[in-house]
Amino acid sequence: MKLSREETKKLIEKVISFSKADSISVSVSGGIKENIRFAVNNVTTCGSADTISVGISSNFGKKTGYIELTSIGDEDIKKGVQQSEEIARLSPENEESMPLLDKNQTYLNVNQYFETTANATPSDRAKTVSYVLGKSRERDLISAGYFETEDRFTSVGNSKGLFAYHPFTELDFSFTSRTKDGTGSSKVHRNFADLNRLKIEELTKTCMDRAVLSQKPIELKPGKYTTILEKMATCDMVGKLIGFMNRRSADEGRSFFSDKDKGNKIGEKLLSDKVNIYTDPQNPIAPTTPFTGEGLPLFKTAWFENGVLKNLFSNRYWAEKTNSPVMPYPANLIMTGTNKSLEELIKNTDKGVFVIRLWYIRTVDPQSILLTGLSRDGIFYIENGEIKYPVKNFRFNESPVNVLKNLTDMSKEEKVIGAETEYMKIIVPDIKVEDFNFSTLSDAI
Amino acid sequence: MQRRDFLKNSFYTCCGVAITPALLEAGSKYNRYLLNGEVNPNFSGSSLSVDEYKKLCDIAIETAKKNGAEYSDIRICKNRNQRIGTREDKVQYISDGDNFGFGVRVLVNGTWGFAANSVLNESEVIKITEKACEIAKANSILQVSPVRLASVPSYIDKWTTPIRVNPFDLSIADKVDFQIRANNIAKTAGANFVNSFMWFVNENKIFASSVGSFIEQDLYRLWARTDVTVIDKTTGEFESRETFTQPIGMGYEYLLDYPYEKDVEQAVEHTKMKLKAPSVKPGKRDIILHPSNLWLTIHETCGHPTELDRALGYEANYAGTSFMTTDKLNNLKYGSDIVNLYADKNQLNGLSSRGYDDDGVKTREWDIIKNGKFVNYQTTRELAPLVGQDESFACAYGDSWSSFPIQRMPNLSLRPGTEKLSLDELISQTDDGIYIIGDSSWSIDMQRYNFQFTGQEFWDIKNGKIQGMLKDVAYQGNTVDLWNSCDKICDESEYELGGSFFCGKGEPGQVAPVSHGSSPTRFRNINILNTKEQI
Numbered sequence: 001m002k003l004s005r006e007e008t009k010k011l012i013e014k015v016i017s018f019s020k021a022d023s024i025s026v027s028v029s030g031g032i033k034e035n036i037r038f039a040v041n042n043v044t045t046c047g048s049a050d051t052i053s054v055g056i057s058s059n060f061g062k063k064t065g066y067i068e069l070t071s072i073g074d075e076d077i078k079k080g081v082q083q084s085e086e087i088a089r090l091s092p093e094n095e096e097s098m099p100l101l102d103k104n105q106t107y108l109n110v111n112q113y114f115e116t117t118a119n120a121t122p123s124d125r126a127k128t129v130s131y132v133l134g135k136s137r138e139r140d141l142i143s144a145g146y147f148e149t150e151d152r153f154t155s156v157g158n159s160k161g162l163f164a165y166h167p168f169t170e171l172d173f174s175f176t177s178r179t180k181d182g183t184g185s186s187k188v189h190r191n192f193a194d195l196n197r198l199k200i201e202e203l204t205k206t207c208m209d210r211a212v213l214s215q216k217p218i219e220l221k222p223g224k225y226t227t228i229l230e231k232m233a234t235c236d237m238v239g240k241l242i243g244f245m246n247r248r249s250a251d252e253g254r255s256f257f258s259d260k261d262k263g264n265k266i267g268e269k270l271l272s273d274k275v276n277i278y279t280d281p282q283n284p285i286a287p288t289t290p291f292t293g294e295g296l297p298l299f300k301t302a303w304f305e306n307g308v309l310k311n312l313f314s315n316r317y318w319a320e321k322t323n324s325p326v327m328p329y330p331a332n333l334i335m336t337g338t339n340k341s342l343e344e345l346i347k348n349t350d351k352g353v354f355v356i357r358l359w360y361i362r363t364v365d366p367q368s369i370l371l372t373g374l375s376r377d378g379i380f381y382i383e384n385g386e387i388k389y390p391v392k393n394f395r396f397n398e399s400p401v402n403v404l405k406n407l408t409d410m411s412k413e414e415k416v417i418g419a420e421t422e423y424m425k426i427i428v429p430d431i432k433v434e435d436f437n438f439s440t441l442s443d444a445i
Numbered sequence: 446m447q448r449r450d451f452l453k454n455s456f457y458t459c460c461g462v463a464i465t466p467a468l469l470e471a472g473s474k475y476n477r478y479l480l481n482g483e484v485n486p487n488f489s490g491s492s493l494s495v496d497e498y499k500k501l502c503d504i505a506i507e508t509a510k511k512n513g514a515e516y517s518d519i520r521i522c523k524n525r526n527q528r529i530g531t532r533e534d535k536v537q538y539i540s541d542g543d544n545f546g547f548g549v550r551v552l553v554n555g556t557w558g559f560a561a562n563s564v565l566n567e568s569e570v571i572k573i574t575e576k577a578c579e580i581a582k583a584n585s586i587l588q589v590s591p592v593r594l595a596s597v598p599s600y601i602d603k604w605t606t607p608i609r610v611n612p613f614d615l616s617i618a619d620k621v622d623f624q625i626r627a628n629n630i631a632k633t634a635g636a637n638f639v640n641s642f643m644w645f646v647n648e649n650k651i652f653a654s655s656v657g658s659f660i661e662q663d664l665y666r667l668w669a670r671t672d673v674t675v676i677d678k679t680t681g682e683f684e685s686r687e688t689f690t691q692p693i694g695m696g697y698e699y700l701l702d703y704p705y706e707k708d709v710e711q712a713v714e715h716t717k718m719k720l721k722a723p724s725v726k727p728g729k730r731d732i733i734l735h736p737s738n739l740w741l742t743i744h745e746t747c748g749h750p751t752e753l754d755r756a757l758g759y760e761a762n763y764a765g766t767s768f769m770t771t772d773k774l775n776n777l778k779y780g781s782d783i784v785n786l787y788a789d790k791n792q793l794n795g796l797s798s799r800g801y802d803d804d805g806v807k808t809r810e811w812d813i814i815k816n817g818k819f820v821n822y823q824t825t826r827e828l829a830p831l832v833g834q835d836e837s838f839a840c841a842y843g844d845s846w847s848s849f850p851i852q853r854m855p856n857l858s859l860r861p862g863t864e865k866l867s868l869d870e871l872i873s874q875t876d877d878g879i880y881i882i883g884d885s886s887w888s889i890d891m892q893r894y895n896f897q898f899t900g901q902e903f904w905d906i907k908n909g910k911i912q913g914m915l916k917d918v919a920y921q922g923n924t925v926d927l928w929n930s931c932d933k934i935c936d937e938s939e940y941e942l943g944g945s946f947f948c949g950k951g952e953p954g955q956v957a958p959v960s961h962g963s964s965p966t967r968f969r970n971i972n973i974l975n976t977k978e979q980i
Contacts (some may be wrong), residue, residue: 001564018465036584037952039759043587046580047953048560049847050573051546065617068542072562090617092625094536101852122583130587144761146952176762182770187762253676254638254683359765360886364899364976367683372888372897372919394886395895395921397976439974440921444768444890 001030001052001072002151011054011072012157018081020064021058023100024159028054028295031152038175039144041133043126045112058084059100062093096317099275100210101295103161108299110166112287115168116195125149128200132175135204145175149195156295164291169193173203174417177211177378179443182392184215188355188379189232189417191425193287197415210356214378217390226352227436228345228382229403231416233358235430237372238277238335239421240361241400242303244369247312251322256369256401257312263322264312271307271404278302279330285348285415286425288331298331307404330424336412345411345432347385353436354380354387354418355362358396359419369399374442376419393445394438406434439442460629493565495661502653504567505549505574509655512578514551514558516594518654519574520803521547521565522846523650529617530642531624533632537640539617546846548573553581554688556593561847595829595837597806599657599723604800606665607793612643612645615697623700627671627709634713636673637683643669643700644692644946646958650846658805666796666958667944668692671709675716684719684916686712686901689883692946692958694796715902715914717890722914725821727975731878732920733871733967738900740943740961741884743859747779747786748948748961750893751813753822754852757831758957765891768924769819771832777819780928785860786814787891788823790839796855796944796958797842803850805840813857817929825852844955851951858942858962862934868965871933873909875967879918880904880911886919897921899976919974927968 030052065087361373509517548561558581790808883901944960
């Protein structure tokens, strides 16, 4: 259910009017998501979901009760408010609970709503897919993919008069092309707020060229290689690293970012001085909701500057307790690149490996942020500045800290999606790193 | 807290089963099946009566027919999730909520259409059904091989998970007390940090189809766990362990019967041991996998590659494909002769156990790997005809009213050895091995062939005796070599279930709960890695 700013405000005020608690916080989100899926060069499933969700958090002192509703009739709301109050009364005190934010919050102005995306019809989506499948048949490939558009809003309000509302559109588009003999495969994945940013023809060509090029890979010995990570692979390395940057875990001594003497590593140079990573909710290519679930404003934040750790994310409780700044979990990540192209990175490489995507990435050792995972969707051997031949996939055992420490070059940054960091909008360059550790071969394609 | 945030914290470590035996119930834990028939008193999705739901279902099916559908079904679902989390002596979160709505699926010109809405009334049912038909028609321009469904009888039935204590009948305060007590035990035993959580799910759903079925189901499951961390102040190193509780298709009785406090104490004690334990020497060793570890290995190396949609390429863009392609059916020597892996959607306490799937097909048991040979896939009504079968194995599942039902993994388990063999006996027969308990990090490729798994505890076995603990262990290999190296499986007295709430698949992503049972099992000459040396 798509509600306007005014309708949402009224709904939140209504929820609050039923409250008998000391304070109450209400979040409302809703809208329509529609999708089409395809596989084996054919349409498979599809979907259209019209949803509304109301989260009610009632507080008695430091006791809190939370419930979620998916119906917004007066009786449902009344019952929901009562239920959250019952839970709150039954709950023990939470010493870490913080008072509600008041109405004096200033939010960044973010445009994340585009008619191009909001007005996309089932036929429009089918036509886009039809182009991809046409090319797939033409090039004798087998393709599978997904295309989703959404027209939604999110909002939060509380009994201290805070109210924030944000309408947004998003699209998610990806597909995989495989060669008929099953020995070649590649994938592209993008998401944008504005449908006009989706360059279907260019993406289709890139993906299908790579699928063909990756056919019949040759075995390369596992080991440490100079490696160029395509943006989709860089995306996972950067996204996974940021996931570990919780200030409390660091201060408490249970993280890579812990420091025995001063609590955490803020101010230390941990990565190559070429590395700059920041969050900016107003970035035009990766705009995000300008507030958190509790209504806290999001703002531009530096995480790494010239390889130096600048901030760790931290909630209001921990910030107050340690007298440090509140740092919301990053809504997006931007890693600054250069003006170089991917082709230039390859051209300047004597011997190395080029990886399109990573896959099934898991933490092996949280203390060193050692990750394991596989290469997927094309990996190639480079010699004398040229891609020589496709190689078999590898399993890697590597830490993003090492990767960004051993970084020697980058291309221009671009908005992409990795394999396992879909929940975050990330803009990254292709990166060239020394000594990337591939531990074993993997036969899968 | 959003589910996504929760997943970020906990997705990587689904829990397993206890080392201590006899946790579930007295008697054999193997081969007990549910009897159909215990019935939920009413569908509590909203204030409507069953007759009113029936009427709305009929309207959907009529509307679909009028709009050209050759098949249609409607699911009205209410999913309740209650979650409670604590940290040391503090409550971190308490949340409860219903997710109610309906979804209509239609087949027009051999092409699927699907639409869903959280508001249920006559006019919305008509609107949504028309929308599903409109989408099917729009998409049918792409259709090159129309969907054909395996036949199914019509059923009018009810089914409920057999539970003794409904978790939703207990107060939040009781559940918080339970956790704080466990956290205190951990702190007293010497843990520096301790977190606990409980998660209770009730899936209440009505399914009606143009075949004439009307099925009401009331499903329950829970997951509770305590995680302890101990820091060595002198080195700054830390180690963690989780309790061996597992997500399971049971009521609160699971937690009442489980030796929870003992497990927490042991978790702390063993974490301290782990900090002092020697780092493993890499090389080839025999491994004995406890069910709390093996469930995940079964899930990844047998569960996923035998999903027929994966094998056919339907999941190529996300989860991946499968090395077990259709030419390997009835040909591939998947494992040694003693390896029998079977699927069973009626298994007692299984997370994916239910009476009917979301195609309205009655659930059953069948063989996937028989005497080491690959003999069957997992199927739905749409998939079965694609391998020449005229009956579905009932694996369709949509995780919400708003999700299109796709093929999801059934409970898939390893049959215990037929000869009497206890875990102690198996250890005593092992010269040079590692006994691995609990699951932790894992990774496997997109065709489910090359893998790397770790665990919670690793015990060094020399000359038939446990010598002490090891750390930094991972085992690595490929699916077929692993299962062909299997030479001993303990008997049914050691059989236990492990499982996950979150098997991920599909686009948009859906999660499904699933269990995997096994007895401790030995694999010979497996490649052991040292995870610390890899960096």
